[in-house]
Amino acid sequence: MTGQVHHVSHPLVQHKLTLMRDATCPSSDFRRLLGEISMLLCYEVTRDLPLESTPIETPLEPMMAPRIAGRKLVLAPVLRAGLGMLDGMLALVPAARVAHVGLYRDPATLQAVEYYFKAPPDVADRLVLILDPMFATGHSAVAAVDRFKARGCREIRFVSLLAVPEGLAHFHAHHPDVPVWTAAIDRQLDDHSYIRPGLGDAGDRMWGTK
Structure with a gap:
């Protein structure tokens, strides 16, 4: 972790990411x-959720057992590529x-x-996880967080598959309070603002479009 950026380096994450990067990987x-x-990534980004004790009956005896406290999470995929992260979460x-955030x-x-943009009416009272596989320039990430902050959200976390240093720097210049979880921090953006080495356009590769 560096500042507000959490690099998830678990071997399973890195292995699966390598398979995704391969240009021959089918949709x-x-x-x-x-x-x-x-x-x-969901396992990592939720590891510090608060717990509360609640009484239950096991098959053998009563006990006080932990469960997640407070209101349920809001998962907010950025359309369209963010939808690919939703089912896993x-x-x-x-x-x-x-919630859904449509940005291009x-x-x-x-x-x-x-x-x-569509979100639960009480979204301001919940922890929001914004989902977008590609954290490139950071402009979409900034816009998504802007939208949720405008709704009064105070607890926001961003989850991505790939990021680059310049995009993260741009994002945290605007939102230094919002942490980012990512599976990889790639080298740089190219002249077309594509992540290098990257994995291509996540939406196109996911849905078989161009």
Whole structure:
């Protein structure tokens, strides 16, 4: 971990990410692997959730047992690639609420443009996990966090598959209070703002489009 960036270096995460990076990985495997990595990232990003004791009856005796305290999480995939991370997260926290953030990158300015937003009415009272596989320029990440902060959210975490130093620097210049969990911090952005070495366009590889 460096500052507000948590690099998840678990061997299973790194192995599965290598399989995803391979240009010969078919869409079906790419989607499956992204779901598996997302489940492992969910384990890491929720490891400090508060617990409370509650009375239960085991088959043998009563006891006080721990359970997660407070309101349920909100999972917020950034459309469209973020949808590939949702099922893996929901596999671990099936009761989580789901928000959707629609953003696209203007090809001329590289700025994020919002076209859709939907969140639970009490989202401000919940921990929000924003999901987007590719953390490139950081513009979409900033825009997504801006939107949730405008709704009054105070607890926000960002979860990605790949990030680059310049994108993380841009993001934390705007939101130094929001931590990022990522499976890899790649070398740099190229002249077209693609992550290098990267894995290509996550949305296209996930859905078989170009």
